[in-house]
Amino acid sequence: MLKVKDLNVYYGVIHAVKGISFDVPNGKIVTLIGANGAGKSSTLKAIAGLVKPKGSILFSDKEIIRHPAHEISKLGVALVPEGRRVFINLTILENLRMGGFNKKISELEPLYEKMFELFPILKERAHQKAGTLSGGEQQMLAIARALMSEPDLLMLDEPSLGLAPLIVSEVFDILRELNKQGRTILLVEQNAAQALKLADYGYVLENGAITLEGEAKGLLENDEVRKRYLGED
Amino acid sequence: MDLTIILQQLVNGVSLGSLYGLVAIGYTMVYGVIRLINFAHGDIMMVGMYFAFTGIAMMFLPWWAAFLLSMLASALVGVIVDRVAYKPLRNASRISALITAIGVSFFLENSFLVIYGGVPKAFPIPSVFNGAINIHSVIFPNIAIITPIVAIVFLLILLFILHKTKYGMAMRALSFDIDTVRIMGINVDLVISLVFALGSFLAALGGIFWAMRYPAINPLIGIMPGLKAFAAAVLGGIGSVTGAALGGFIIGVTEILVVALFPALAGYKDAFAFLFLIFVLLFKPTGILGEDLERGRF
Numbered sequence: 001m002l003k004v005k006d007l008n009v010y011y012g013v014i015h016a017v018k019g020i021s022f023d024v025p026n027g028k029i030v031t032l033i034g035a036n037g038a039g040k041s042s043t044l045k046a047i048a049g050l051v052k053p054k055g056s057i058l059f060s061d062k063e064i065i066r067h068p069a070h071e072i073s074k075l076g077v078a079l080v081p082e083g084r085r086v087f088i089n090l091t092i093l094e095n096l097r098m099g100g101f102n103k104k105i106s107e108l109e110p111l112y113e114k115m116f117e118l119f120p121i122l123k124e125r126a127h128q129k130a131g132t133l134s135g136g137e138q139q140m141l142a143i144a145r146a147l148m149s150e151p152d153l154l155m156l157d158e159p160s161l162g163l164a165p166l167i168v169s170e171v172f173d174i175l176r177e178l179n180k181q182g183r184t185i186l187l188v189e190q191n192a193a194q195a196l197k198l199a200d201y202g203y204v205l206e207n208g209a210i211t212l213e214g215e216a217k218g219l220l221e222n223d224e225v226r227k228r229y230l231g232e233d
Numbered sequence: 234m235d236l237t238i239i240l241q242q243l244v245n246g247v248s249l250g251s252l253y254g255l256v257a258i259g260y261t262m263v264y265g266v267i268r269l270i271n272f273a274h275g276d277i278m279m280v281g282m283y284f285a286f287t288g289i290a291m292m293f294l295p296w297w298a299a300f301l302l303s304m305l306a307s308a309l310v311g312v313i314v315d316r317v318a319y320k321p322l323r324n325a326s327r328i329s330a331l332i333t334a335i336g337v338s339f340f341l342e343n344s345f346l347v348i349y350g351g352v353p354k355a356f357p358i359p360s361v362f363n364g365a366i367n368i369h370s371v372i373f374p375n376i377a378i379i380t381p382i383v384a385i386v387f388l389l390i391l392l393f394i395l396h397k398t399k400y401g402m403a404m405r406a407l408s409f410d411i412d413t414v415r416i417m418g419i420n421v422d423l424v425i426s427l428v429f430a431l432g433s434f435l436a437a438l439g440g441i442f443w444a445m446r447y448p449a450i451n452p453l454i455g456i457m458p459g460l461k462a463f464a465a466a467v468l469g470g471i472g473s474v475t476g477a478a479l480g481g482f483i484i485g486v487t488e489i490l491v492v493a494l495f496p497a498l499a500g501y502k503d504a505f506a507f508l509f510l511i512f513v514l515l516f517k518p519t520g521i522l523g524e525d526l527e528r529g530r531f
Contacts (some may be wrong), residue, residue, distance in 0.1 A: 048416050065274030085413040087406040089524070095401050101399055102418045149418055 241510020250485020259432025275459010281437025311433025
């Protein structure tokens with residue numbers, strides 16, 4: 001579904017992502033793990049079209065590297081951004097409306113229902129401002145908002161950031177459920193243990209380059225990964 | 234001073250204030266989405282006046298057609314200004330865009346000076362807006378009654394657009410977070426163009442009613458009302474549409490009432506808007522209804 005080849009991201013003189021290549025196959029969960037500043041977020045932003053990278057990004061065999069962000073979204077790529085970024089001055093329903101911006105009016109109602117089924121908490125608060133939600137609820141809203149466009153590829157940037165452990169498991173359960181329903185997921189996480197338990201395949205990013213890759217189960221047992229990312233001796 | 238005169242002056246102040254409000258809305262909306270004080274906005278008022286003047290006095294259109302065409306053409310001018318002058322500077326420092334706005338302002342003023350000349354033109358007032366009505370021996374000019382009604386109707390239409398249409402919601406979302414609006418599949422440049430179009434449309438409307446109130450128009454006529462409208466936008470809380478309208482009413486009513494009650498201060502009437510501006514910036518920089526727009530930004 002997604003094939004990234006020799007991706008480079010520069011911010012002025014800073015070379016944030018240094019020629020990485022990876023695949024996200026249809027129906028799978030792939031995770032990029034790594035420390036803060038390893039280039040994980042930059043990679044997602046590059047795919048979403050928010051930064052202008054060099055290299056090649058094939059989505060469903062189509063080169064999207066020169067596409068503006070809103071065109072990439074229309075092609076079926078959705079990003080749940082780091083820090084959730086819900087529109088706090090809009091109601092929950094309006095946030096969902098923005099997620100489904102390019103949907104026809106007639107398509108919206110069934111999609112709202114679907115989201116409320118997945119995240120019942122959002123239904124109770126549909127007409128409240130998103131700013132009144134707790135961090136965990138905002139994360140649910142950010143995921144629901146991304147799903148409103150019915151994306152083929154759902155990308156999430158640190159969905160566990162700043163959430164209580166119980167809420168983190170809840171979020172990951174939902175991701176597992178979405179994947180069961182056939183959704184392809186690209187997950188960026190610092191919480192390597194949780195991410196590798198969920199994912200099919202993982203890549204380890206260090207200083208903008210991929211240093212390790214493999215089946216997620218294998219990475220969980222890899223000594224190097226255990227030492228550096230799972231905090232074990 | 235008797236009650237009739239105060240009532241008359243109050244209506245007059247509300248009428249003037251609604252004009253400031255109409256223009257202030259454009260300042261506040263543009264600031265909301267791209268953090269730019271569009272100092273050329275007052276000149277869009279002037280553009281609206283000349284377009285309407287051209288429609289009525291030179292093309293002999295019916296007044297309503299001339300007004301409507303003028304507002305639409307002014308909206309287009311606003312969009313073109315953004316595309317040509319501001320869009321290339323979207324990622325530049327704010328001060329560059331601000332200086333560019335002042336440049337655009339001079340450009341519009343001088344272009345119209347070249348085209349129409351510096352001699353003031355008499356703005357033709359359609360007969361509907363002339364005359365006055367007499368309620369219990371208090372005389373109200375028609376224009377003073379019609380102006381606030383028109384302003385409020387357009388304010389309500391604007392609020393409807395902002396809250397009930399998807400492009401309006403996108404405008405509100407944009408004022409908090411541009412990149413996240415982009416990844417929703419929304420063409421941000423189009424939304425910004427729509428903001429300029431709406432703001433300029435309302436500025437032209439304000440300009441036309443200004444011209445019917447003070448019917449001698451010249452290419453520099455937009456400067457002072459434009460600056461006062463800016464003060465109104467800050468007073469109401471920059472970024473808030475309702476606040477802009479409210480700020481406009483407050484400044485308009487204050488200006489008229491102070492002059493009516495203390496005729497000796499008439500020479501200082503232009504100063505009150507800026508006194509408000511200074512006090513707001515000193516004591517409540519977010520204005521009456523303003524929110525801290527930096528909250529939730531990148």
